[in-house]
Amino acid sequence: MSNSFPTPQLFCSRCITFDYCRWNAGIISSEKVDRLKSVCEFVTNCPEKEIGLGVPRDSLRLVEIDKTIRLVQPATENDYTEKMIEYSKNLLSEFPEIDGFILKGKSPSCGYDGVKLYSGSHKADVRDKSAGVFGGILIDTFGEYPIVDEYRLENPAIWEHFITQIYTIAAFREIKSDKTIQNLIDYHSRHKFQLMAYDQNLMRLMGRLVANQDKQSIEEIYADYEILLLKTLSNMPRYTQNINVLYHALGYFKEKIGSEEKQFFIEEIEAFRHGVFPLSVCLHIIRNWIIRFEEEYLHSQTYFRPYPDILVNLQPFSSRIEKLERLQGIKKN
Template identity: 45%
Template sequence: GSERDVRAFARPRVVVSRCLGFDHCRWNGDMITSEVVQMLAPHVDYLPVCAEVEIGLGVPRKPVRFVKGEDGIRLVQHETGLDVTGRMKTFAASFAGTLREIDGFVLKSRSPSCGIRDVKVYRQGGTGDTVGKTAGAFAAAMADRFPNLPAEDEGRLRNRRIREHFLTRLFTLAAFREVRAGGDLRELAAFHTRNKLLLMAYSQKEMRELGKIVANPDKKTFPGVAGEYGDHLNAALSRAPRYTANINVLLHALGRFKAGISPAEKTFFLDTLEQYRQDRVTICPNLMILRGWIVRFEDDYLREQTFFSPFPAELMGVSQDLSHRQRDYWEK
């Protein structure tokens, strides 16, 4: 019954900017409220950090910014002339060295230390002219050190598609981390089976490759198999699935019920699928129909598939974007 359908999710360990609801540590003493960070809180273990405070800049403080001059791009407190580039590099390296078993990052958008991408770079000389955009100094160091982990900012996470892809990666990698720690090849095989449809949506090529790795024809040791599996899992999850790939998986699942459902039910499913293809509805209606059939026909294989619930249901939140004001921001 129903208690078997509630999957126990691994708890991802997430590095988060301290200003996103944990502390008044913005340069002006503010704290930012992020719906996504709050929504995630019951399901993850947060590791809050404020790089600017850690390198000795107080609260409140004169803001830092990227300045491009003769000697490249530097992180400078432009009102005082204090260059903190070296301090930030040192802190980021030592902080990264303390991180064990983490699964992802949620960082403050547009911050010169934490921004994932859209951080302004100013021309030297204080004219206020910008010469481009880049990643924040701390965020860039984390991306170098943990290139395969999902990292987003709280602004982009308001977008439903970006959020779903981020959460899928986050919870899948956390589950894999637990399997890897267990050291049992059968557990890894079971993990692969549960994730088959999800992997089919993300990358058929990697799905096949991962199947070969888990079959382990060369009788490698578990750490060897798990290491190789992890590399290909990261590659598989690096890009969000195209809607055409999702449709392919939905049709694949439909095929398991051919014998049991009526022609009218099948037509209803395909009509709903067509609306999804035209982007008039999300994937949710089709998932709900399939979930109903999984219960009705007691399909144990599909019931276990993470494709139908890759992360806790409460995090589906409103399937709409959390704030339409942000639309221009994340579509750039």
């Protein structure tokens, strides 16, 4: 369990906490982004401002015209589609290495899904939902990387998934700067429980790559490993997979702890299963055992401390109490 973490490099739509650049000169507040700022480095951009629309400006919307999606400013009837596409492609082709993206949800420019697509510029119906122009191109270019909007970041499970992804990818980016087989062996070994929680089959495939049975070059091994790593991290682990890993970890201590302590831990796992506590509560108990019993192998596992404690999310107290009452049968549904 490391006390030193990599510094994830994130992209964020600039209007989320960074600048008053929205169409109405407003800014979006986000406690989650503020917390990330204390431990991550950010690249930000406001595509609408950068293509020359200025602040404040008349708002834009997506409009379906002749079966194509256009980025239109209803107040002026100007169509900014081509300008935005050209700007976005140029910008993204020169991007530095980024570990994850936070985009403004519902924006006709930055949104990456669920953006209202209107049937006309004025007083028109919403015909469908789509990606914004910049967000759509970003998904096409970096779709295998973690991408969220500020709404999804408020979901505790998505938040935990996103920060686990960015720290795991950032650690890989760091070893990529010195591509040796030993660095990759160490990385794979340290992340074994983490990868197991995401996808055991892909984790085994990655293990085979590291063993280099096919005698690939170091460049090929790193390139293939990265593809598998991003794929492994792309889907949120099911809670049952985390529970399997927690029981696997419990196996390391079952001869060392008393039956009451073991029972207590099993009850905490059940509380996690029912959504009363986040995963981090169970991880904290194991971290305590790792230190107490000096369990070297588990000590090296990032799973038990995947990111700095400042990012640990606790669900609102009221929601935890409600779930706890249900679990204990105090409150009848």
